[in-house]
Structures are given as C-alpha cells and as structure tokens.
Amino acid sequence: MISLKLSNGIEIPQIGFGTFEIPDDTAAEAVKTALEAGYRHIDTAAIYRNENGVGKGIKESGIPRNEIFLTSKLWNDDQGYDTALKAFDESLKKLGTDYLDLYLIHWPKAKNKESWKALEKLYKDGRVKSIGVSNFKEHHLDDLLTEAEIIPMINQVELHPQFPQKEIRKYCMEKGIIVEAWASLMQGQIFDKKIVIQIAEKHGKTVSQVGIRWAVQNGIVTIPKSTHIQRIKENLNVFDFELDQDDMLKMEELNKGIRIGRDPDKIDF
Numbered sequence: 001m002i003s004l005k006l007s008n009g010i011e012i013p014q015i016g017f018g019t020f021e022i023p024d025d026t027a028a029e030a031v032k033t034a035l036e037a038g039y040r041h042i043d044t045a046a047i048y049r050n051e052n053g054v055g056k057g058i059k060e061s062g063i064p065r066n067e068i069f070l071t072s073k074l075w076n077d078d079q080g081y082d083t084a085l086k087a088f089d090e091s092l093k094k095l096g097t098d099y100l101d102l103y104l105i106h107w108p109k110a111k112n113k114e115s116w117k118a119l120e121k122l123y124k125d126g127r128v129k130s131i132g133v134s135n136f137k138e139h140h141l142d143d144l145l146t147e148a149e150i151i152p153m154i155n156q157v158e159l160h161p162q163f164p165q166k167e168i169r170k171y172c173m174e175k176g177i178i179v180e181a182w183a184s185l186m187q188g189q190i191f192d193k194k195i196v197i198q199i200a201e202k203h204g205k206t207v208s209q210v211g212i213r214w215a216v217q218n219g220i221v222t223i224p225k226s227t228h229i230q231r232i233k234e235n236l237n238v239f240d241f242e243l244d245q246d247d248m249l250k251m252e253e254l255n256k257g258i259r260i261g262r263d264p265d266k267i268d269f
Contacts, residue, residue, distance in 0.1 A: 001013050001014070001015065001038065001040060001236075002014045002015075002216070002239065004178055004219070004221060006130050006153040006154065006178055007151065007153050007176040007177070007178075008129075008130060008153060010101070010129050010130045010153070012041065012069055012101075012102070012130075012154070012178065012180075012221055013039070013040050013041035013069055013221075014216055014220075014221050014222070015039070015041065015212065015216070015221075015222055015223075015224070015235070015236055015238070016039065016041030016042060016043050016069070016071070016221065016222070016223040017030075017031065017034035017035075017039040017041065017042050017043065017223065017224075017225070017232070018043050018182065018223035018224060018225035019031065019042065019043060019044045019048055019050055019054055019225060020045075020048055020182070020225055021048070021225070022048070022050055022053075022225065022227060023050060023053075024049055024050040024051075024052055024053040025053065026053070026227065027044075027050040027052075027053025027054050027056075027057060028053045028054070028056040028057035028060060029057065030057065030227050030232075031053070031054050031056075031057025031058060031061070032057040032058075032060050032061045033229055033232055034057075034232050035057070035058070035061040035063050035068070036061065037229075037232050037233045037236055038236055039232075039236060040063075040067055040068055040069060041068070041069040041071075041223070042054060042058065042068060042069070042070050042071070043071045043223040044070075044071065044072050044073075044095075045072055045073035045075070045104075045106055046072060046073060046074065046075045046078070046087060046090070046091055046106075047073070047075045047106065051072065051091055051094035051095050052094045052095075054095060055094060055095035055096035055097065056096070058070070058095075058096070058097075059096055065097060068101075069101040069102070070095065070097065070100055070101050070102070071100065071101060071102040071103070071104065072091045072095065072100055072102075072103060072104075073103070073104040073105070073106040073134060074087055074088070074103065074104065074105050074106055074115060074119075075087065075106055076106065076107055076109050079105070079109050079110075079111040079112070079114070079115045080111045080114050080115060080118075081114040081115070081117055081118045082118075084114070084115045084118035084119065085118050085121070085122070088100075088103060088118070088122055088127070088128075091103075092127075098127075099126070099127055099128060099129065100127070100128045100129070101128070101129045101130060102128070102129070102130045102131070102132060102153075102154060103119055103122065103128045103130075103131055103132075104131070104132045104133055104134045104154065104156055105119070105132075105133045105134060105136075106134050106135070107134065107135050107264060107267055108133070108135060108136050108137070108140040108264050112133075112140065112143070112144050113143075113144060113147050113148075116131075116144055116147075116148055117147075119131040120148070120149055120150050123150060130153045130154065131150065131152065131153060132152040132153050132154030132155060132156065132177070133152045133154070133155050133156075134155070134156040134157070134182075135156070135157055135158070135264040135267075136152075136155050136157070136264065137168065137264055137265065138167070138168060138171045140264065141155070141171070141172075141175070141177075145175075151175055151176060151177065152177055153177065153178065154177065154178050154179075154180050154221070155168070155172050155177050155178075155179055155180070156179075156180040156181070156182055156221075157179065157180070157181065157182070158181070158182055158183050158259055158260065158261045159179065159181035159182070159183070159184060159215070159220060160181065160183055160184050160185065160186045160190065160211070160215075160260075161186070161190070161193075161196070161211065161214060161251050161252075161254040161255065162186055162189070162254050162255065162256050162258055162260070163255075163256075163257060163258060163259055163260070164218075164255055165179070169218075169220075178221060179219075179220050179221070180220065180221035180222070180223065181215055181220050181221065181222045181223070182223060182261075183260055183261055184211060184212065184215050184220075184222040184223070184224060185208055185211045185212070185224055186211075186260055187260050187261075189260065190207055190208070190211045191207050191208075193207075193254060195250050195251065195253060195254060196210050196211065196251070196254070198250075199243065199247050199250060199251070202247075203241050203243075205238075205241060206234055208224065208231065208234065208235055209234055209235070209237065209238050209241075210243070210247075211224075212224055212235055212238050213238045213241065213242070213243055214243060214248070214251055216238060216239075217242070217243055217248070
C-alpha cells in the first residue's frame with residue numbers, strides 16, 4: 001500500500017475504505033472484510049451513524065489498532081468549541097478507541113473557527129494524530145487560517161474525473177494540505193462512462209480500478225466504498241498497472257466541472 005506524508009510527518013494510506021451509507025448493523029462485517037483484504041485506512045463520520053459497527057469491525061479483525069489509520073468527522077450540529085470536544089469523546093466511545101488518526105470538520109459552517117480551536121486542542125493533547133477539514137473551498141480555508149495556529153493537514157472534498165477540482169488542489173498543494181477525495185467513483189456514475197470502460201478494457205481492469213488509479217496518479221487520497229467482497233478487493237488492487245499519458249488525456253474529457261453532491265456554499269441540512 002502506498003502512503004502519502006502529511007505536513008506533520010504522519011503517513012496516510014492513499015487508498016482507504018469509505019463507509020458512507022453503510023448501515024451500522026452491516027458496517028462491522030464490511031470493515032472486517034476490508035481489513036482482511038489489506039486496507040489499513042478506514043473512513044467514517046458521526047453523521048454516518050455507523051461508528052459502533054466500524055469499531056466492532058476493527059476489533060473483530062484482530063489487526064492491531066496502531067496499524068489502522070482511522071478517520072471520523074465532526075457533524076454540523078456539534079460545531080463549536082465545547083460541543084466539538086464532547087462530540088469527539090462520543091465518537092471515540094462508539095468506535096471503541098482512545099484516539100483517532102484523523103478528525104475532520106465535516107462541512108464549513110458559521111462556527112468553523114471555534115470548532116478548529118477544539119481540534120487544535122485535541123491534537124496538542126495527543127488524542128488525535130492529525131486534523132483537517134472536509135468540503136472546504138478556498139475562501140473557507142482563507143477565513144479559517146486567519147485565526148488557526150495549525151494549518152489543516154487534510155481537505156476531503158468531492159473529487160472525480162467529472163469534477164477534478166484543480167483549483168482547490170493547487171491551493172492545497174501551496175499550503176501543504178493533502179487532498180482526499182470522496183465520491184471518487186462519482187457515486188456509481190463512472191460505470192456508465194464510455195471513455196473509462198474503454199480504458200478499463202485496454203488494461204484488463206475494472207472501471208472502478210481505473211477511477212481509483214486515476215486518483216492515485218494525481219496524488220489524491222481516495223476512499224472508495226463497497227459492501228461486495230470482490231469489489232472491496234478489486235478496489236485495492238490498482239498498483240500493478242499504470243494509466244499512460246493517452247489514458248490521462250482521455251480522462252480529462254470527462255471534466256465537465258459538475259458536482260454530484262452538494263455545493264459547500266449552498267448546504268442546508
């Protein structure tokens with residue numbers, strides 16, 4: 001497994017296992033399957049309501065906790081200094097662990113700065129190894145950095161061939177922030193893209209493997225999700241081939257600048 005180094009020296013496996021929309025009662029088996037397949041990076045969030053299952057899966061896998069990079073996220077309703085600290089404690093309890101490898105502010109909201117101060121405290125206290133944000137645009141980061149002592153180490157955003165987010169990637173690179181992609185397979189829409197199907201056939205790979213390989217070659221952390229054993233294994237098996245220059249140029253044709261998920265400036269949960 002290839003890892004990327006965060007600004008504080010911590011390494012994050014470039015391919016993680018996403019758990020968005022995996023119910024709590026099936027999350028344990030999915031996470032255990034992923035860990036058995038070789039994943040060492042698990043991504044969840046308080047709003048996914050599956051932290052209990054994720055924690056159970058990690059425990060039942062028998063893999064030492066210190067070999068797993070575990071991420072969770074602070075939900076919007078819990079933003080604020082004291083409420084963020086409380087929410088972090090609740091996530092740890094559900095996950096059955098005494099620390100996180102990464103904790104993110106899930107969406108930009110009015111209390112970003114207060115929440116970030118709480119994350120900075122958790123980091124300084126050694127209760128989380130790295131901290132970051134999710135769905136932050138440049139102006140959200142600019143505002144946060146006016147008071148932040150620590151620059152976010154990760155920005156997890158919607159990112160895929162149809163919406164490659166070149167501007168935020170450039171911004172984050174200049175700030176030393178690693179970009180992590182959610183919906184890297186376009187929430188399933190990538191399977192209908194003729195260009196990707198042709199590239200997959202050329203390499204004898206699946207469409208999802210091509211999509212994940214595209215992210216890897218762009219230096220992006222990606223967290224594909226599946227509950228199917230074969231797909232879970234396939235999504236990790238992307239290091240025995242490489243997209244050539246022609247492939248990458250063809251993938252560029254998918255760039256329509258169109259989101260599949262919500263615009264962070266227009267969210268209302």
